Amino acid sequence: GAGVSQTPSNKVTEKGKYVELRCDPISGHTALYWYRQSLGQGPEFLIYFQGTGAADDSGLPNDRFFAVRPEGSVSTLKIQRTERGDSAVYLCASSLMAGPNTEAFFGQGTRLTVV
């Protein structure tokens, strides 16, 4: 596609449920990033993929969070046993490669609300 696509754009779920958030990066971009943005704050790094592998998952807050990118393109962020504190906008970005002068392109985000 022309840009980074995230689905769904909004997700409301009950506490304790499992959710999956999808990111479709720009075609050909090998680097993919997930961020989480809570209300009134800047985005917080979660995980970075280079190709199919998670090169850095140090930002995942706990083991309820997991992300995959099995074919090096689409990525899914999975959250188990959701908690109200997981409510945030989850942003995905992709770039042609990782590097100091490589521009990242962002999706519109998925607004997750846990009730």
Next chain:
Amino acid sequence: KNEVEQSPQNLTAQEGEFITINCSYSVGISALHWLQQHPGGGIVSLFMLSSGKKKHGRLIATINIQEKHSSLHITASHPRDSAVYICAVRSMDSNYQLIWGAGTKLIIKP
């Protein structure tokens, strides 16, 4: 102290005014990004800078590497410029991680 500080946090101005948003950082960087975020969450990259100045339409971004400071200017501001403007830097220690400012919420009144 945050590694990336933006000022002001909030800015309200009248249509047509010249707008300046500032970003200071305390780490060595390889690049600095200015991004725009509209209500609903989507982020659009405006500029990526490693030196000097860039201009795109009514937007101008400058960076002073020695002073670790960048500014985003909007000329002839318009209500559609209302958004959150975020400064983010790419640390020299990482090829991919961005360190984000908290954002500046800009409201332009007609």
